[in-house]
Amino acid sequence: MPVNEPESSRGRPTVVRMRDVAAAVGVSVKTVSNVVNATGQVNEATVRAVRVAVEELGYRPNPLARGLNSRTTGTVTLALPGLGYGYCAPLAAAVFDLAEAQGISVVMEPTGGDRERELEVLRNRGGLSDGVLLMPTAITARELTALPSPGPAVLLGSRRVEGPFDGVSSRDTAAAEAAVRLLLDRGASRVVLLGGERKAGGDSAAALRTDGYRRALTAAGRTFSPSLVAETPRSSRDDGHAAIVQLLGTGTPFDAVLALEEPLAHGALHALRRAGRDVPGQVQVVAFGNDEDAEYSWPGLTTVQADVRTMARRALDLLTARVREGTRPRSHVEVPLTIIERESTFSYA
Amino acid sequence: MPVNEPESSRGRPTVVRMRDVAAAVGVSVKTVSNVVNATGQVNEATVRAVRVAVEELGYRPNPLARGLNSRTTGTVTLALPGLGYGYCAPLAAAVFDLAEAQGISVVMEPTGGDRERELEVLRNRGGLSDGVLLMPTAITARELTALPSPGPAVLLGSRRVEGPFDGVSSRDTAAAEAAVRLLLDRGASRVVLLGGERKAGGDSAAALRTDGYRRALTAAGRTFSPSLVAETPRSSRDDGHAAIVQLLGTGTPFDAVLALEEPLAHGALHALRRAGRDVPGQVQVVAFGNDEDAEYSWPGLTTVQADVRTMARRALDLLTARVREGTRPRSHVEVPLTIIERESTFSYA
DNA sequence: CTGAAAGCGCTTACAG
DNA sequence: CTGAAAGCGCTTACAG
Numbered sequence: 001m002p003v004n005e006p007e008s009s010r011g012r013p014t015v016v017r018m019r020d021v022a023a024a025v026g027v028s029v030k031t032v033s034n035v036v037n038a039t040g041q042v043n044e045a046t047v048r049a050v051r052v053a054v055e056e057l058g059y060r061p062n063p064l065a066r067g068l069n070s071r072t073t074g075t076v077t078l079a080l081p082g083l084g085y086g087y088c089a090p091l092a093a094a095v096f097d098l099a100e101a102q103g104i105s106v107v108m109e110p111t112g113g114d115r116e117r118e119l120e121v122l123r124n125r126g127g128l129s130d131g132v133l134l135m136p137t138a139i140t141a142r143e144l145t146a147l148p149s150p151g152p153a154v155l156l157g158s159r160r161v162e163g164p165f166d167g168v169s170s171r172d173t174a175a176a177e178a179a180v181r182l183l184l185d186r187g188a189s190r191v192v193l194l195g196g197e198r199k200a201g202g203d204s205a206a207a208l209r210t211d212g213y214r215r216a217l218t219a220a221g222r223t224f225s226p227s228l229v230a231e232t233p234r235s236s237r238d239d240g241h242a243a244i245v246q247l248l249g250t251g252t253p254f255d256a257v258l259a260l261e262e263p264l265a266h267g268a269l270h271a272l273r274r275a276g277r278d279v280p281g282q283v284q285v286v287a288f289g290n291d292e293d294a295e296y297s298w299p300g301l302t303t304v305q306a307d308v309r310t311m312a313r314r315a316l317d318l319l320t321a322r323v324r325e326g327t328r329p330r331s332h333v334e335v336p337l338t339i340i341e342r343e344s345t346f347s348y349a
Numbered sequence: 350m351p352v353n354e355p356e357s358s359r360g361r362p363t364v365v366r367m368r369d370v371a372a373a374v375g376v377s378v379k380t381v382s383n384v385v386n387a388t389g390q391v392n393e394a395t396v397r398a399v400r401v402a403v404e405e406l407g408y409r410p411n412p413l414a415r416g417l418n419s420r421t422t423g424t425v426t427l428a429l430p431g432l433g434y435g436y437c438a439p440l441a442a443a444v445f446d447l448a449e450a451q452g453i454s455v456v457m458e459p460t461g462g463d464r465e466r467e468l469e470v471l472r473n474r475g476g477l478s479d480g481v482l483l484m485p486t487a488i489t490a491r492e493l494t495a496l497p498s499p500g501p502a503v504l505l506g507s508r509r510v511e512g513p514f515d516g517v518s519s520r521d522t523a524a525a526e527a528a529v530r531l532l533l534d535r536g537a538s539r540v541v542l543l544g545g546e547r548k549a550g551g552d553s554a555a556a557l558r559t560d561g562y563r564r565a566l567t568a569a570g571r572t573f574s575p576s577l578v579a580e581t582p583r584s585s586r587d588d589g590h591a592a593i594v595q596l597l598g599t600g601t602p603f604d605a606v607l608a609l610e611e612p613l614a615h616g617a618l619h620a621l622r623r624a625g626r627d628v629p630g631q632v633q634v635v636a637f638g639n640d641e642d643a644e645y646s647w648p649g650l651t652t653v654q655a656d657v658r659t660m661a662r663r664a665l666d667l668l669t670a671r672v673r674e675g676t677r678p679r680s681h682v683e684v685p686l687t688i689i690e691r692e693s694t695f696s697y698a
Numbered sequence: 699c700t701g702a703a704a705g706c707g708c709t710t711a712c713a714g
Numbered sequence: 715c716t717g718a719a720a721g722c723g724c725t726t727a728c729a730g
Contacts, residue, residue: 030726062722065724069726296616379718417707
């Protein structure tokens with residue numbers, strides 16, 4: 001029977017095991033394992049012989065069997081609410097990119113912002129991955145502390161959650177404060193908070209950013225006006241559009257908008273344009289966001305950007321460290337955001 | 350020792366195995382397995398006892414061990430070039446969504462459009478997933494046929510690739526033809542193909558769409574003019590912007606643009622706006638794309654949309670069928686695209 | 699440098 | 715309805 005006989009002639013796919021390679025070369029399974037994993041010391045001639053056999057037989061190691069023993073899989077789970085939320089998409093891209101460079105596979109798991117699923121991811125991916133990168137949305141610090149036997153995990157996002165886990169967070173409150181300060185410096189006096197929360201407290205991204213908004217007003221000696229806070233059911237363009245239309249309808253005066261999510265800002269620009277309000281002449285606009293959209297919208301949108309690449313790198317570093325040394329002290333990294341000025345705000349002349 | 354003793358008091362995380370549950374209840378491992386997997390027949394009282402023990406001990410089945418035996422993992426790999434390509438992002442969202450509803454986990458694996466990685470994904474995810482959903486970009490039909498022992502896989506995207514795999518493809522050529530016909534019907538006579546390919550042949554999304562463009566011209570009795578085909582290095586907004594600026598600079602007359610990727614169109618709109626060209630008055634614009642952007646750009650952008658949800662559903666159906674019956678005849682599904690008319694093209698009055 | 703044994707945590711055939 | 719045995723394809727301690 002020729003060696004090149006197609007392997008698909010049987011019913012089931014032929015599985016080439018390590019022992020088949022070992023038999024072909026005339027060595028033990030352990031030696032093949034050593035060659036395949038570059039563990040231990042192996043005679044160079046043996047290495048070559050094994051490599052040839054691996055190639056000829058088309059042997060591929062079974063990661064399931066490997067993981068069952070070694071308890072490592074070379075895989076990391078990235079659990080985000082979804083690709084459409086805040087800066088999730090660019091963050092995910094950065095994580096994939098950086099992890100790949102380190103030979104780590106990334107399994108993406110959307111949680112939909114659901115508490116149960118966030119907890120489930122943390123509780124255990126059941127050994128299918130070595131650790132978890134989670135953007136917590138619904139989950140509370142209390143729940144995290146009560147979690148039975150969680151695996152290695154790093155929490156990342158706008159929220160800074162206390163509890164047993166390492167974390168990387170963007171400094172959203174400080175960034176919102178800076179954005180409002182910029183608007184006030186540029187002459188604005190009534191800043192609409194689009195997508196904000198009227199009542200203080202909470203640690204959602206919106207709440208954290210609302211805090212910054214209030215702080216900036218306080219620092220500037222202005223009063224917080226609830227009528228300027230436009231709560232939106234979600235963060236879509238439609239929501240932003242509707243909120244501004246309503247504000248214009250009620251005649252509430254305003255000369256600036258801080259949109260807490262970028263889609264809201266695009267909806268707002270649309271509404272302002274239709275109403276004949278000049279941006280930035282009559283209304284200046286700033287938005288949180290990382291999209292290329294900002295540059296190509298009309299006018300170009302001034303944005304507050306998270307440095308997702310840095311966040312991804314720090315989170316991955318913390319996670320690999322945690323996987324290596326389980327008992328390492330907990331650490332937390334804060335990453336600043338950056339304001340990119342474009343045409344929707346005045347520039348200093 | 351109290352039952353509620355925290356399990357984290359030891360050095361390593363305590364692993365609760367099936368045998369621990371079995372011992373606690375006083376049954377065999379097989380019986381626990383039966384309860385956990387709802388296999389076989391088990392006495393109702395035993396089921397309850399096992400469930401209680403599972404809960405109390407915090408037992409979670411080890412998917413690695415399970416998969417090693419059963420050769421199924423309940424996981425599907427989604428291999429796309431990246432989230433920024435064409436309709437990948439909404440397609441991925443649809444796949445995650447539909448798979449979850451069926452209790453299937455999805456592992457997302459970006460290929461970066463790299464041939465090697467596309468082949469690798471197909472060759473074998475090594476049993477870590479039951480099957481693969483791949484958007485092929487660089488890979489050829491010849492390579493696919495030569496592939497040694499591939500697992501179950503479905504190819505999806507704009508390309509319709511021959512070879513041994515099931516496939517779901519969007520009808521890009523027909524859609525491009527329809528888009529150009531629409532422009533001609535609305536009075537356009539010189540349609541720029543933005544992001545097209547000057548030389549025919551090939552089966553990239555760009556090539557397929559270019560074919561449609563040529564067909565529409567031929568059908569209308571017009572001649573194909575290479576000077577109207579603007580090739581772009583990539584498909585970014587910058588590329589679209591630069592290409593239109595250049596076209597305007599050379600004085601090439603045109604009264605319509607078909608952009609083969611949506612970002613190109615946004616760049617084009619930007620360039621036209623700056624040049625004082627009215628859209629759609631002087632230049633009508635249509636783009637391939639699925640973004641919410643299209644609706645909120647100024648003017649609203651007429652787009653050719655792929656029905657990603659249908660594509661995802663069909664692909665998942667084909668894959669699960671293939672996983673069930675390995676020898677099933679190969680099948681291929683074509684999904685039409687839809688033109689959504691907005692303000693960047695004239696409407697019939 | 700290499701091997702034989704034990705075992706990772708489960709499921710798959712069998713027996714009862 | 716339940717169990718004891720064998721084994722999935724590897725790696726982890728040992729021995730030599």
